[in-house]
Structures are given as structure tokens and as C-alpha cells.
Amino acid sequence: MARKLPVLETSGALRHDGSRRVIHPADVHGRFNTARKALFYALVAIMLSLPWIKINGNPAVLLDIPARRFFLFGGTFNAQDGAMLFFVLIAIAWALVTITTLAGRVWCGWSCPQTVFLEGLFRPIERLVLGNANKRIAQDTQPATAGLVVKKAIVHVLWFAAAALVAHAVVSFFVPPQTLARFIPRGPSSSPTTFLWSAAFTGVIYFNFAWFREQTCLIVCPYGRLQSALVDKDSLTVGYDKRRGEPRGKAADKEKSPESFGDCVDCKRCVVVCPTGIDIRNGPQLDCIGCTACIDACDEVMDKLHRPRGLVRYDSLNGLDGDKKRIVRPRVLAYALAGLALFSAGTCAFRARKDFVANVLRVQGAPYTLEGDTVRNAFELHVVNKRNDTSVYLIEPVAQGTVRFVVPLTRISLGPFADARAPVFVVSQRGNPAGDFVAQLRVRRDGAPANETITVSAPCLAPGR
Ligand code: SF4
Numbered sequence: 001m002a003r004k005l006p007v008l009e010t011s012g013a014l015r016h017d018g019s020r021r022v023i024h025p026a027d028v029h030g031r032f033n034t035a036r037k038a039l040f041y042a043l044v045a046i047m048l049s050l051p052w053i054k055i056n057g058n059p060a061v062l063l064d065i066p067a068r069r070f071f072l073f074g075g076t077f078n079a080q081d082g083a084m085l086f087f088v089l090i091a092i093a094w095a096l097v098t099i100t101t102l103a104g105r106v107w108c109g110w111s112c113p114q115t116v117f118l119e120g121l122f123r124p125i126e127r128l129v130l131g132n133a134n135k136r137i138a139q140d141t142q143p144a145t146a147g148l149v150v151k152k153a154i155v156h157v158l159w160f161a162a163a164a165l166v167a168h169a170v171v172s173f174f175v176p177p178q179t180l181a182r183f184i185p186r187g188p189s190s191s192p193t194t195f196l197w198s199a200a201f202t203g204v205i206y207f208n209f210a211w212f213r214e215q216t217c218l219i220v221c222p223y224g225r226l227q228s229a230l231v232d233k234d235s236l237t238v239g240y241d242k243r244r245g246e247p248r249g250k251a252a253d254k255e256k257s258p259e260s261f262g263d264c265v266d267c268k269r270c271v272v273v274c275p276t277g278i279d280i281r282n283g284p285q286l287d288c289i290g291c292t293a294c295i296d297a298c299d300e301v302m303d304k305l306h307r308p309r310g311l312v313r314y315d316s317l318n319g320l321d322g323d324k325k326r327i328v329r330p331r332v333l334a335y336a337l338a339g340l341a342l343f344s345a346g347t348c349a350f351r352a353r354k355d356f357v358a359n360v361l362r363v364q365g366a367p368y369t370l371e372g373d374t375v376r377n378a379f380e381l382h383v384v385n386k387r388n389d390t391s392v393y394l395i396e397p398v399a400q401g402t403v404r405f406v407v408p409l410t411r412i413s414l415g416p417f418a419d420a421r422a423p424v425f426v427v428s429q430r431g432n433p434a435g436d437f438v439a440q441l442r443v444r445r446d447g448a449p450a451n452e453t454i455t456v457s458a459p460c461l462a463p464g465r
């Protein structure tokens with residue numbers, strides 16, 4: 001007798017034989033869809049305009065990696081500010097963890113670029129040319145006619161153009177958009193590196209949105225896999241109210257016997273609108289990106305049946321089970337404390353940051369030279385201008401007994417993000433002072449109060465006579 005195999009839930013994007021099921025989610029209308037679309041277009045507008053916006057004469061966002069210059073919302077940074085990157089990355093990770101704990105995959109459904117561009121740009125192009133989901137599903141199984149081939153070709157040309165637009169928007173965070181606009185009409189030879197990056201981004205974006213689509217969320221994205229470890233029964237999620245919906249039955253059945261049936265009429269509208277092809281009624285699933293399409297779809301059905309909305313809704317698992325809901329809980333308090341500590345450390349690091357770097361290194365070769373009774377130690381002062389303008393730096397020795405810093409060059413003018421080296425000498429009397437000593441030099445930007453005091457420990461002393 002054949003053994004009965006267990007029925008396993010699998011990804012909605014897979015057929016039972018393991019092959020991929022192309023998903024064409026049905027159109028949905030509703031309050032969440034309207035709000036999401038408004039947010040998508042606002043985010044795209046911000047992304048396209050950010051590289052063009054100037055703050056204090058500098059780009060609002062520009063990551064000029066070859067020149068190691070970084071502009072972020074009015075601040076200018078260079079490679080020496082790499083430690084700040086630590087705080088930025090930790091802050092992003094902390095924000096994602098905290099938001100996921102509180103509101104589940106709200107990032108995925110509302111603001112991830114994958115969702116924003118797929119639902120806000122690429123899917124609408126497909127819908128415009130090929131028709132609604134039912135038509136597209138039928139077209140996938142129909143024999144190819146000349147008209148359909150032409151339509152599909154048009155979709156791919158438009159997708160490719162959209163991918164090129166998005167790719168150039170991405171590249172303009174690394175190459176000033178004004179420069180990029182000059183490169184484009186001149187062709188690849190004007191900047192082969194920029195061209196190769198733009199072409200690579202265009203190819204990846206086209207592949208992702210024209211073919212790979214929800215597979216990125218289901219297979220590639222590490223956040224999607226991680227989020228199940230971050231949520232608990234109090235995290236907000238998109239869920240189906242089993243207590244209210246079950247047992248399922250037709251609307252007429254419920255009218256005849258209201259006690260025997262729940263509110264779900266098994267119309268499957270929540271399933272056909274799902275971009276990852278899952279049935280939310282099967283409970284929380286890794287494939288759910290929290291897009292809220294099933295909420296709008298079910299609300300529409302409930303409105304038609306004159307039943308209350310919210311059979312599928314934003315709620316916690318505790319809320320859906322009818323248990324007490326909690327927003328403030330130990331892990332949220334722990335994240336809040338961690339966030340506060342992180343914010344304080346980041347603020348201190350940012351406030352301690354100077355807009356130039358100065359340090360002194362001993363030059364190679366003989367550690368000191370003797371000139372009669374005088375011992376002369378040679379050093380090299382290295383000054384880095386972290387500003388995006390020309391600045392003059394003043395170098396001032398700090399008086400300290402018989403030890404002197406001799407500075408041949410007391411003013412150094414540096415262009416934007418430029419650096420320079422200048423010789424400096426520590427001069428002392430032979431054998432005086434008798435032991436180790438320190439010598440100090442002050443460097444400051446002309447017109448600015450902030451300065452850097454550099455201490456040179458234990459310059460060499462020739463032994464006394
Ligand atoms: S189950 Fe609902 S919220 Fe989750 S991905 Fe599908 S439609 Fe979106």
C-alpha cells in the first residue's frame with residue numbers, strides 16, 4: 001500500500017513539481033493601496049531629486065569614491081571619517097530591527113526599492129501594454145500571435161528604458177548628475193568606468209524587475225529570512241482573523257445559517273492579489289512581504305457583503321487570537337535603550353569630528369642631528385583639508401621652556417579635500433631637559449576657533465657632555 005505523504009506548505013511562487021509559477025497579481029484598490037502608491041511616488045521623487053539638491057553649496061548626497069569625498073546632508077567627509085560609517089551602518093541595522101519588532105515587514109511592503117519600483121513602475125508598464133492580470137495569465141498560455149509578440153517587445157523596451165533611468169539615478173549618487181548628463185551624449189568613451197557601472201546596474205535592474213521579481217524577496221534578500229527571528233506575537237503583521245472567518249462558506253450559506261459559518265466566503269480575492277502568490281489564511285508565512293494588498297482586497301469583499309472590514313487586517317498575532325496586545329515589552333525597551341546609547345555615542349563622535357586632520361610623523365633616516373649644543377629632530381606635518389573649499393591652515397608652535405618647534409612654513413593653503421606635508425623640527429639643548437619630554441604644535445583653520453594640538457612624545461636627545 002502506497003504510503004501517504006504529508007502535505008507541506010510551499011512557496012506560492014512554486015508549482016508542486018518545483019518549477020516556477022509566474023505570478024500576475026490582480027489589481028487592487030483601497031486605502032492601503034492608495035497610501036502606498038502615494039509613498040512610492042514620493043520616495044521615487046526624493047531619490048531622483050536628492051543628487052541635484054545643494055546644501056551649503058555641496059550636493060545633498062554624493063559618494064565620490066575615487067576621490068574619497070562624501071557629502072551627506074550638508075556634512076563633508078573623507079576617508080579619515082571611516083569610523084562614522086560604523087555608526088551609520090549600526091544605526092540602519094538598529095532601525096530595521098526595531099521597526100521589524102514593532103511593525104513586522106512594513107519596510108518590505110512600503111518602502112523597499114524592490115517593492116517601490118516593481119509596484120510603482122515596472123508592473124504598471126506591463127499592465128498598461130498587456131492588460132490586467134487575467135489577460136496576462138491567459139497570454140502566458142496562448143500561442144504567440146504577431147500582435148502579442150509586438151506588445152511583449154514593447155513592454156521589454158519600456159522596461160529596459162525604465163531600468164536605464166533607475167540605474168542612472170543610482171549612479172548619480174556616485175557621480176555628480178551634472179557630470180553624468182555631460183557624459184551621456186558623448187558616449188561610453190567619455191568615461192568608460194561610469195559607462196560600465198551604468199550598464200551593469202541597468203542589466204541587473206532589468207533582469208530583476210523583468211524576470212526575477214518576487215524571487216529577490218523569497219530567495220536573495222537576507223532581511224526576509226532574518227525577520228522571523230525579530231518578530232514576536234506582539235509585532236504588527238498582516239494577518240487573517242481565523243476566529244471570525246472560519247468555517248468558510250458562501251454568502252448565501254451564511255445567510256441561511258449564520259451560526260454555522262464565518263465571514264470568509266472563500267472568494268480567494270486575497271490570494272489572487274498577492275504578489276508572492278500565498279494564501280494569508282494559512283497563517284504567518286515567510287513569503288509575506290506585508291504589502292497589504294490582501295487587506296484592501298478583503299475589505300472590498302466585506303464592503304460588498306455589508307460585513308465589517310478587517311477580516312484580513314494589520315494586527316499582532318495576539319490580537320488576531322483575541323489575546324491582550326502589548327506594544328511596550330521587554331525587547332522593545334531593550335532596543336530603545338540600545339538606540340539611545342547608539343544615538344549618544346554617534347552624537348559625541350560627530351561633535352568631536354573636525355573638518356581637517358593634522359598629524360606629525362618622524363622622517364625616515366637619522367633620528368636627530370647635532371648642531372653645536374643644539375639637538376634638532378626632524379618631523380613631517382601632514383594636514384588634510386576635509387572641506388569642499390580652499391582653506392588656509394595656520395601652524396603655531398606652543399611655547400614650552402627650552403624646547404622649540406621650528407616651523408619653516410606657518411601657513412598652508414589647501415584646495416577642497418587636498419592634503420599637504422610640511423617639514424617641522426623640534427629643537428632642544430643638548431642634555432636639557434635631561435629625560436623624555438613632549439613638544440606641542442597647534443594647527444588651526446584660518447578664521448575658525450577649532451584647532452588641533454599635536455603632541456610629539458619623547459623626541460631624541462643627544463646625551464649631555
Ligand atoms: S499575504 Fe497579503 S500582505 Fe502578504 S504579500 Fe500577500 S498580499 Fe501582501
Ligand code: SF4
Binds near residue numbers: 265268270281
Ligand atoms: S478575500 Fe476575504 S473573504 Fe475572500 S477568501 Fe480572502 S479572507 Fe476570505
